Amino acid sequence: MQGGASGGLSVSGSGQVRTINASGNSISLTGSSNRITIRGYCPRLSVSGSGNTVRVERAAVIGVSGSGNQVYWTSGARRGSEPSITRSGSGNRIQRAGGTAARAVPVRQEDIRPRGLTISGSGVTQTIAASGRPLQITGSGATITVTGSCPRLLVQGSACVIRLADCGQIEVTGSGNAITAGSVASIKLTGSDNNVTWRNSPNSDGKPRVNTVGSANNVTRS
Known part of the structure; x- marks a missing residue:
């Protein structure tokens, strides 16, 4: 499936x-x-x-x-x-x-209208329209492009490459993921070896709220 x-x-x-x-x-x-x-x-x-x-x-x-x-x-x-x-x-x-x-x-x-979107499986390559819906990724080695507004991205998988245009909250519990976001309000990393790159934020200071609990995670501005 x-x-x-x-x-x-x-x-x-x-x-x-x-x-x-x-x-x-x-x-x-x-x-x-x-x-x-x-x-x-x-x-x-x-x-x-x-x-x-x-x-x-x-x-x-x-x-x-x-x-x-x-x-x-x-x-x-x-x-x-x-x-x-x-x-x-x-x-x-x-x-x-x-x-x-x-x-x-x-x-x-x-x-x-679905309540939320879930992508599972290994090695999936997919472009998905969030259309205001939260997205959960549980597989590994996926390459995902997300268009539209996504209120929350939860990444539980590993070694995924994810690109988003607009996201309210990014949370990563997996490891070895690379995420690029155009706009994001908050970032929470509890996994390890994850890289998140963001361009801008809707927050008043122009920066997302960042919480890194895991190890060897990296958050940078593009």
């Missing part, structure tokens, strides 16, 4: 039987003959390929293409509501779990 281009999760392959915690992330499934169970809230679920069976607890938007896919949902974005549904291809079925096929209903933008 990998982080998607917009901060969601991507699942691909065939013949998998998996349970995934959505945790407020959108999910894209491609492949064939997979049996996937999705726990928690998934703003947008996209299923393509053939012969997949997906069960999702809560989803605001469900889109299915390909052939012979089955998606069973329990609720829309709000418990008791219905998701917005689109389908193309042939032989695809989308219905409430234990019920009949659902009608499509309008979706509101606030229903599909």
Whole structure:
């Protein structure tokens, strides 16, 4: 499973039987003959390929293409509501779990807005639009470019290279990371061997608040 281009999760392959915690992330499934169970809230679920069976607890938007896919949902974005549904291809079925096929209903933008973004895995290269959402990076060796405003960046991974345009708070608990920020209000480093470079700050003195608890960390102005 990998982080998607917009901060969601991507699942691909065939013949998998998996349970995934959505945790407020959108999910894209491609492949064939997979049996996937999705726990928690998934703003947008996209299923393509053939012969997949997906069960999702809560989803605001469900889109299915390909052939012979089955998606069973329990609720829309709000418990008791219905998701917005689109389908193309042939032989695809989308219905409430234990019920009949659902009608499509309008979706509101606030229903599909993720609560936060998480990037995991090793060696991921990705450009992500924060759009005012916090970002957590847990993998290693990732190369991440973040556009837009990010209120909080939490880096728990190691050996990552991260570039941000605008960030409220940067916190690093991992090691060996290199972070470049255009603007940042505060920096907290509890890991080791991390390098953070910043250009400016919204604070009155033009400098971010810096707290370095770990070892061999370096914070410099570009």
